[in-house]
Amino acid sequence: MNxxxxxxxxxxxxxxxxxLDLLHDEFVFARHQTGTExxxxxxxxxxxxxxxxxSLEIMNDRCLYENDDILVMHQMMNFPDGTSEAVMIVNxxxxxxxxxxxxxxxxxxxx
Numbered sequence: 001m002n003x004x005x006x007x008x009x010x011x012x013x014x015x016x017x018x019x020l021d022l023l024h025d026e027f028v029f030a031r032h033q034t035g036t037e038x039x040x041x042x043x044x045x046x047x048x049x050x051x052x053x054x055s056l057e058i059m060n061d062r063c064l065y066e067n068d069d070i071l072v073m074h075q076m077m078n079f080p081d082g083t084s085e086a087v088m089i090v091n092x093x094x095x096x097x098x099x100x101x102x103x104x105x106x107x108x109x110x111x
Contacts, residue, residue, distance in 0.1 A: 003071055003091070003098065004063040011058060016051040020044060024097040032103045055080035069093055076108070084108040 003022055010018035020040070027040035038046075050056055057078040064072040071091040078084045085105040092100040 002063075002066050003093065003096075004066050004073065007071075007073075008061060011051075011061070014051040016044075016048045019047055019051065022098055024094050024099040026094070026099055027097075028100050030100070030102040032105055053080060071098070082110070084110060 006022055007019065010016075010022065023040050023043075025040065027043065029038045029043045030036075031038065059076040059078070061075040062073065064074055066072070070093060071089075073089040073091070075087050075089070076084065077087055085107055088104045090102050091098045
């Protein structure tokens with residue numbers, strides 16, 4: 001099973017432990033909103049909150065490309081505050097885990 005399938009399964013099952021296990025100990029998340037970087041330890045509460053939220057909706061999740069070095073994904077997200085975004089996610093891999101994630105998002109207007 002590739003990392004995409006494992007991430008999708010963890011997300012679908014709202015299993016934050018399984019999701020976090022796919023992140024390398026040196027993991028860094030680059031926030032597209034601010035350009036700041038967050039360590040795995042600092043990112044963990046966000047992942048847990050996302051998995052616990054019944055108001056966060058992830059739709060049309062798909063893998064655009066994956067090999068041993070990179071995983072590129074795209075998904076639509078509806079957030080608890082009523083906003084929606086189309087999100088491009090680029091994951092860099094190291095030792096079979098995700099070591100860096102960068103995102104780019106486009107706000108989607110609701111009619």
